[in-house]
Amino acid sequence: MKTALIAIGGNALIKENEFGTVYEQFANTREAMKKMISILRRGYKFVLTHGNGPQVGNVLIRVEASEDKAYSIPMGVAVAQTQGEMGYMIMQLLKNSFMKAEIDKDVCCVLTQTVVDKNDPQLDNPTKPIGPFYHDNEQIEYLKKRGMKLVEDARRGWRRVVPSPIPIDIIETNIIKKLLDENIIVVAGGGGGMPVYYDENGNIEGIDGVVDKDLASAVIARKIGAEILIIMTGVEFVYLDYNTPNQKKITQLSLVKARKYLEEGRFQEGSMKPKIQAAIQFLEQGGEHVIITDIDNIVDAVDGYTGTHIFKLAI
Numbered sequence: 255m256k257t258a259l260i261a262i263g264g265n266a267l268i269k270e271n272e273f274g275t276v277y278e279q280f281a282n283t284r285e286a287m288k289k290m291i292s293i294l295r296r297g298y299k300f301v302l303t304h305g306n307g308p309q310v311g312n313v314l315i316r317v318e319a320s321e322d323k324a325y326s327i328p329m330g331v332a333v334a335q336t337q338g339e340m341g342y343m344i345m346q347l348l349k350n351s352f353m354k355a356e357i358d359k360d361v362c363c364v365l366t367q368t369v370v371d372k373n374d375p376q377l378d379n380p381t382k383p384i385g386p387f388y389h390d391n392e393q394i395e396y397l398k399k400r401g402m403k404l405v406e407d408a409r410r411g412w413r414r415v416v417p418s419p420i421p422i423d424i425i426e427t428n429i430i431k432k433l434l435d436e437n438i439i440v441v442a443g444g445g446g447g448m449p450v451y452y453d454e455n456g457n458i459e460g461i462d463g464v465v466d467k468d469l470a471s472a473v474i475a476r477k478i479g480a481e482i483l484i485i486m487t488g489v490e491f492v493y494l495d496y497n498t499p500n501q502k503k504i505t506q507l508s509l510v511k512a513r514k515y516l517e518e519g520r521f522q523e524g525s526m527k528p529k530i531q532a533a534i535q536f537l538e539q540g541g542e543h544v545i546i547t548d549i550d551n552i553v554d555a556v557d558g559y560t561g562t563h564i565f566k567l568a569i
Contacts, residue, residue, distance in 0.1 A: 257434065258293065258300040258482045259475035261443075261468055261532075262286065266486050266549045267340075268308050274386075280343060287348040290439075291355050292553040299434060301478060302344060305467040306336040306445030311385015311414060329416060330448045330460040337365050337444035344441050361439045367425040367458065368447030368465045368473070374419035382418030382464055383524045387411030407524055415524075417463035419449055421470045425458065427477040434478060446470040468532035476535075481542045484556070485529050486549050492530070492562035494520045507564045509537050533564045542566075 267282045268274040293300060313332040317324075327335075341363030349361045380403050388394050388404065389411050397414075398404060407413040424430075424447065433440045446465030450458050468485055475483045494502040494515060507515075512534050521527040533544040547561030555561030 256298055256482060257478060257480040258298045258484055259303065259471055259478070259480045260290075260293070260300050260484045260486070260552075261303045261305075261471040262344075262486045262549065263305045263307075263467070263488065266488065267304070270488075274308055274312070279340075280347065283343050284347045284350075286549045287344065287351045289549065289552050290348055291351055291357065293556060294357065294359070294439075296556060298482075299437065299439075301430060301434065301440045301442055301474060301480070302348075303443035303467060303471045303474060304340055304344065304441070304445070306333065306340060307384045308386065309336040309340060310445055310464065314385065314414075328460065329462045329464055330450070333445045333448045333464055334365065337363075337448070340444055341365070341441050348439065348441075359437070359439060361441065362433055363441040363444075364426050364429055364433070366430075366442045366444065366447040366470075366474075367450045368421045368443070368470050369423040369425060370419035370421060370449045370451055370461060370463075370465065372451040372459075372461060376419045377417045377461070377463055380415045380417050381405075381524065382416050382466060383407045383413035384416055384464065385414045387413055405524070413524075418446075418466055419461070419463055421446065421449075421465050421473045424470070424474055424477055425450065427474070430474065431478055443467065443470050443474050466528045466532075468528045469535070472532040472536040472539075472541075475541060476539045479540075483533065483536045483541055483544045484552065485532065485544065485546045486552065487526070487529060487546060488548060490548050490551050490560060492521075492526060492546050496522055496526060504562050507562060509534065509564070509566045512564055537564065537566050 267279050272278045310332050345361045345363045352359050403415050404412045446467045449461045449463050449465050453459050492504045521530050544564040545555050545561050547555040551560050
């Protein structure tokens with residue numbers, strides 16, 4: 255039985271033009287989890303990871319709106335909150351899907367801490383987009399004056415950016431592996447995990463920032479010995495020069511070509527670029543196959559009919 259790591263983007267659980275209410279997220283996640291039954295029936299055991307960009311952004315909006323009424327929380331704690339919130343949702347709805355399909359299988363959510371370098375230069379250079387998209391120029395200027403750093407995100411609007419250190423290791427690796435060995439579906443690495451580091455005394459300490467979900471997923475996939483990494487995003491295929499007149503769909507890609515296109519800057523920063531970086535890292539460190547597609551097409555992509563497939567060697 256092969257092991258897969260399936261990384262679901264936070265935006266995959268909030269459809270375009272939705273406000274992103276809890277009820278909308280539950281409805282979207284319910285449909286997404288039904289597809290996991292088909293993956294299971296194809297002979298895979300798997301770990302699910304998920305993004306939390308929209309969700310953690312909303313947590314920070316609530317924190318800022320209640321400055322004089324409730325205690326403030328750092329970014330890592332906001333990630334922990336969304337891990338619990340979204341892990342509960344995914345775990346419950348996946349278990350419900352299994353029960354309806356008469357599949358006797360347990361699901362467990364593991365709150366995950368991701369080890370980073372406390373001196374990572376990324377901590378002084380916010381680049382990771384989180385939260386909602388902003389389009390109104392007056393609102394954008396107001397947020398900038400409040401000290402929020404905003405950048406245009408893949409031509410889809412303006413988003414807040416925060417520090418995002420590179421993931422090195424996962425504290426809970428052994429727990430995740432033991433659960434997998436017991437044939438339990440694991441939800442882990444939510445939002446890339448809470449970024450932490452080891453201090454001079456060997457204690458684990460939190461750090462202010464967020465970890466890219468796809469890069470953290472590649473680390474988890476390597477640690478658990480997964481053969482396949484499946485990255486869910488908002489589009490069915492990877493495109494070169496996305497949203498430009500030169501946009502080109504990719505169905506298959508070798509590791510060499512992936513590196514070449516990445517070096518040429520052919521993938522959008524904060525959008526497809528970290529997914530390609532994660533794919534390269536996973537394949538370089540022993541992985542066999544990466545699939546990038548959207549949640550609606552995941553089953554057909556696993557069967558080889560759609561999506562972008564990346565291999566070590568050209569096919």
